[in-house]
Amino acid sequence: MDQKSAGLNLTIFFCQQLDPDQDVNRRALEKELGERIRFFPLPCSGRIDPLHLMRALESGADKVYLVTCPEGTCRYREGNLRAQKRIAFTQELIEEIGLERERLELIITSAGNPVTIDEMARGLLAREASVGPSPVRVS
Amino acid sequence: MITAERKPLTEIKEMIAPYRKVLVVGCGSCVAECASGGEKEVGLLASALRMDAKISGKELEVKEMTLDRQCVYEFIDQLTDVIDEYDVVLSLGCGAGVQAVAEVFPKVHIVPALNTTFIGETKEAGLWVENCRACGDCKLGFFAAVCPITRCAKGLLNGPCGGSRTECCEVDPDVPCAWQLIIARLDDMGRLDLLRKVHPPADWSKQQGKGPRKIYRKDQRT
Amino acid sequence: MNIESKLKKVLDRGDFAVTAECGPPKGADPEVVKSKGKVLSSYVDSINVTDNQTAVVRLCSLAACALLKAEGLDPVFQIVTRDRNRIALQSDVLGASALGIRNILCLTGDHQSFGNQPEAKGVFDIDSIQLVQTVRQMRDTSQIMGGETLTEPPHLFIGAVENPFADPFKYRVARLAKKVDAGAEFIQTQCIFNLNRFKKWIGLAKDQGLDNKVYILGGITPLKSARMAEYMAKHVAGMDVPEEIISRMKSVPAKEQRQEGVRIAVETIQALRDMDGVHGIHIMAIEWEEIVPQIVQEANLFPRPQV
Numbered sequence: 001m002d003q004k005s006a007g008l009n010l011t012i013f014f015c016q017q018l019d020p021d022q023d024v025n026r027r028a029l030e031k032e033l034g035e036r037i038r039f040f041p042l043p044c045s046g047r048i049d050p051l052h053l054m055r056a057l058e059s060g061a062d063k064v065y066l067v068t069c070p071e072g073t074c075r076y077r078e079g080n081l082r083a084q085k086r087i088a089f090t091q092e093l094i095e096e097i098g099l100e101r102e103r104l105e106l107i108i109t110s111a112g113n114p115v116t117i118d119e120m121a122r123g124l125l126a127r128e129a130s131v132g133p134s135p136v137r138v139s
Numbered sequence: 140m141i142t143a144e145r146k147p148l149t150e151i152k153e154m155i156a157p158y159r160k161v162l163v164v165g166c167g168s169c170v171a172e173c174a175s176g177g178e179k180e181v182g183l184l185a186s187a188l189r190m191d192a193k194i195s196g197k198e199l200e201v202k203e204m205t206l207d208r209q210c211v212y213e214f215i216d217q218l219t220d221v222i223d224e225y226d227v228v229l230s231l232g233c234g235a236g237v238q239a240v241a242e243v244f245p246k247v248h249i250v251p252a253l254n255t256t257f258i259g260e261t262k263e264a265g266l267w268v269e270n271c272r273a274c275g276d277c278k279l280g281f282f283a284a285v286c287p288i289t290r291c292a293k294g295l296l297n298g299p300c301g302g303s304r305t306e307c308c309e310v311d312p313d314v315p316c317a318w319q320l321i322i323a324r325l326d327d328m329g330r331l332d333l334l335r336k337v338h339p340p341a342d343w344s345k346q347q348g349k350g351p352r353k354i355y356r357k358d359q360r361t
Numbered sequence: 362m363n364i365e366s367k368l369k370k371v372l373d374r375g376d377f378a379v380t381a382e383c384g385p386p387k388g389a390d391p392e393v394v395k396s397k398g399k400v401l402s403s404y405v406d407s408i409n410v411t412d413n414q415t416a417v418v419r420l421c422s423l424a425a426c427a428l429l430k431a432e433g434l435d436p437v438f439q440i441v442t443r444d445r446n447r448i449a450l451q452s453d454v455l456g457a458s459a460l461g462i463r464n465i466l467c468l469t470g471d472h473q474s475f476g477n478q479p480e481a482k483g484v485f486d487i488d489s490i491q492l493v494q495t496v497r498q499m500r501d502t503s504q505i506m507g508g509e510t511l512t513e514p515p516h517l518f519i520g521a522v523e524n525p526f527a528d529p530f531k532y533r534v535a536r537l538a539k540k541v542d543a544g545a546e547f548i549q550t551q552c553i554f555n556l557n558r559f560k561k562w563i564g565l566a567k568d569q570g571l572d573n574k575v576y577i578l579g580g581i582t583p584l585k586s587a588r589m590a591e592y593m594a595k596h597v598a599g600m601d602v603p604e605e606i607i608s609r610m611k612s613v614p615a616k617e618q619r620q621e622g623v624r625i626a627v628e629t630i631q632a633l634r635d636m637d638g639v640h641g642i643h644i645m646a647i648e649w650e651e652i653v654p655q656i657v658q659e660a661n662l663f664p665r666p667q668v
Contacts, residue, residue: 051179054186093183096148097191135194292472293443293483297490297539299532300469301524301551302598309598310472322532334535337494337543340447340487340506 003063004125008133009036011056012121013048014067016041017075018109022117029121037121045069046079050090053104057094060137064104065124070111080108102130140169140260141233142267143176143253148187151229154250158226159198161188163252164218164240165205166232173267176231176253178205184231184252209236215243222247275345275352281333283324288341290317296338366463366518367435368407370668371641372547372576377634378641379662380437380549380578381405381653383429385420391428394420397650398429404657406665407464409437409549409643413444416476423453427460437520438462441470446486447495451505454496458515466520466549467492490543493521497544519544524551525562526601534565541575548575549643552582554625555601556632563638572638579633582645583652584622587611623656630660 003010016022026039038061042048045068056064066087068080084106091101107124109115115123145151155161163185171177185201192199204221206214209232218240222228227248230237234255241249257269272289278296279286288294292310299318302309308316325331371378381401386393394410401408408429412422426436438457440450457465469489473481487495495506496519503514521540525533537548553559559579566572584590587610594602606625613621626644633639642662646652657663 049179051182051186054183054190058186058190093187094190097187098194099190136190137193292474293469293488294485295469295488297488299527299529299536300599301522301527302471304526304528304599306528310474316528319529322529331535335539337490337539340491340495343486 001129002126003129004033006129006132007036008062008129008131009038009060009137010121010124011038011040011059011061011064012067012117012124013040013042013045013052013056013065014117014120015045015069015079016043017069018067018114018120019117025116025118026121029118037125039117039121044074044076044079046074046076046082048083048086050086050093053087053090054093057099057103057134057136060134062103062134062137063129063131065107066105067107067109067120070109073111099134099136100131103134140172140258140267141235141255142173142257142259142269143170143233143255145175145180145184145231146252146254148191151184151250151252152188152191155188155227155229158248160200160225161202161227161229162218162222162225163188163201163203163229164209164231165203166207166209166236167205168208168210170231170233170236170253171205172261174265176233178203181205181231184229206232209233210239212239212243215240218244273346274341274343275348276342278338278341281338282321283328283330285317285321285324287317287321290314290320296341297334364461364463364516366407367668368437368464368547369518371406371666374666374668376666377662378407378576378578379405379644379657379665380407380409380641381644381646381650382409382411383425383650384411384414384647385422385425387417387419389420391420394425394428395432398432398434400650401653402432402434403665404654404663405644406641406668407435407437409439409466412439412441412468412470413476415471416443416473416478416481418477423457423460423462426457426462430461435464436462437464437466438517439466439468440492441468442485442487442489442492443470443473443483444481446484447506450487450492451495451499454499454515454517455511458517463516463518464520465496465517466522467496467545468522489521490540493519493540493545494543501544518546520547520549521545522550523548524599525553525559526551526555527599530558530562533562534569534571537566537571537575538569541571545575547578547640549578550580551599552580552645553629553633554606555603556629558601560636563636567638572640576640577638578641578643579629579639580643580645581626581629581633581656582647583626583649583656584610584618585649586615586618586622587613589622619652623652623659626656627659630656630662634660 068083074080087104087106163181165176165178165181181203185203188201208214229252230249231252237251258271259267259269262268274288292308303316306319308314383397410422410425422439426438429436467489473483500514503511523537590602590607590610593600644653
């Protein structure tokens with residue numbers, strides 16, 4: 001079943017360089033799904049901190065995405081490399097409390113195919129759900 | 140700085156298991172520098188504990204606070220107004236901080252979330268290495284500022300030993316031989332003469348003490 | 362005390378000395394020590410007993426030396442600073458002398474992490490050079506560390522080790538000089554396979570006049586196999602086994618490798634005898650003490666001088 005139909009809560013951290021008009025482009029989905037989808041633009045994906053990811057899960061997200069710019073195109077050079085390491089670090093932390101690593105996922109966009117945040121998010125919602133509702137929110 | 144590492148979560152959970160209201164207290168000093176007990180790390184641990192409690196259906200209230208330093212009364216005092224609201228304080232201070240807080244609030248159970256490890260430097264981002272063993276009798280001037288007690292596995296004052304080959308310590312190939320470094324540096328400075336005489340045995344009583352050591356400054360006492 | 366060090370007498374006479382190592386057992390049986398002593402006895406001047414070598418628990422050196430002494434042999438008491446503090450070390454020095462042991466070899470010892478008790482606390486209260494200095498002071502001035510007087514000084518011929526094959530090479534002779542300054546009277550070196558490097562080291566030592574101040578005994582270890590040669594080259598810290606030696610061992614069928622190892626040892630001894638500045642050899646045939654008689658005979662060093 002796809003994530004939208006499964007009713008999962010998605011949180012999407014993303015690099016705002018990916019869609020300069022993201023604040024407009026995301027409104028439609030926000031209106032449609034309400035609390036079930038949350039967007040957090042970052043000046044660079046490298047700005048992500050493990051704490052943001054933990055808090056997202058704590059607030060009830062079932063799946064948290066971090067969307068970065070294509071390899072080698074980071075405006076700040078290394079942002080997406082650091083993002084990768086921080087996701088890995090946070091995955092270790094959540095495994096300690098029994099949450100699946102897959103709840104945190106890094107998406108590296110491909111260079112030749114720029115999409116809006118809306119298209120990106122819809123694509124993610126259409127993906128097959130690999131995890132169920134988080135035990136944090138159903139307890 | 141004093142370095143520390145977070146204990147495994149299972150150990151921490153076991154220590155706070157009997158309690159319902161936890162205050163997680165960090166320290167903005169050494170442990171923040173080595174990314175184990177600062178405000179961020181407090182946030183990460185608190186978040187993990189709250190989620191874990193929800194998952195296992197346990198009742199647990201977890202609040203966060205970070206002091207500039209946990210080993211100084213003026214900062215510890217900031218806990219005075221709030222500490223009574225909690226059953227236990229989970230401290231992310233080094234051993235000194237945990238104990239200092241307990242001195243001020245002996246009736247509250249203060250438990251450590253970190254294992255205090257060593258005195259060291261931030262060698263590179265994400266890498267901290269030990270460089271001082273607080274021997275109380277600093278000899279760095281004789282050894283080109285490379286501490287043989289800390290950085291030589293055998294603590295030789297007249298090294299190197301017969302096992303040093305290609306600049307590594309025989310005990311751990313990732314550890315540079317401190318004595319090769321001492322000799323190279325002194326040679327470079329033209330001060331190999333400092334190694335000519337036999338360096339006498341250390342006075343270990345300055346490190347071991349008679350129980351816990353102390354410093355007493357009459358001019359600073361009230 | 363009338364007992365004298367046989368090793369010292371041989372060296373003082375100008376004879377080429379021969380010592381060999383005896384490893385105590387991992388057990389409490391004194392007969393093992395005695396039988397090793399018997400195997401070596403007429404082929405060496407003195408027998409070294411190792412002190413928990415490689416940080417592996419064995420019958421202690423002091424007791425083993427006492428057992429050998431009782432058999433009429435001249436033991437060299439090896440003592441490491443890894444396991445005991447200055448109180449225990451000075452105490453053992455007195456004990457050794459009281460038991461009639463007349464030679465002591467001061468070492469730091471391999472780090473505890475190498476042995477079978479890696480969780481042990483490594484003491485390292487003092488290092489080997491400080492120990493040499495201490496024994497010398499105890500013997501010559503009847504004083505322990507700190508200056509208190511002894512009722513009877515220990516009577517010991519004092520030795521230390523040096524490794525000409527460890528780095529940094531250029532500091533190795535300065536270290537030898539330091540040991541001599543501290544009071545070392547004889548030196549046993551790490552086992553020699555790289556004669557060129559050893560020759561260089563001896564040359565540098567001679568330049569500083571050290572061969573006149575201290576007796577130098579070159580270390581010899583007979584290779585049992587090509588695999589042993591490779592292992593030592595790769596995994597033993599501070600060891601220098603040149604490629605030619607390894608290939609030479611490999612070029613011989615497995616059954617004959619032991620004898621090839623003996624041949625290499627004998628050739629090395631002969632080279633050392635011809636080298637100015639070398640006063641003897643120290644044979645470390647680890648767990649192969651039985652081979653020492655053959656080596657000593659083939660190197661024309663048998664019989665040993667009667668002193």
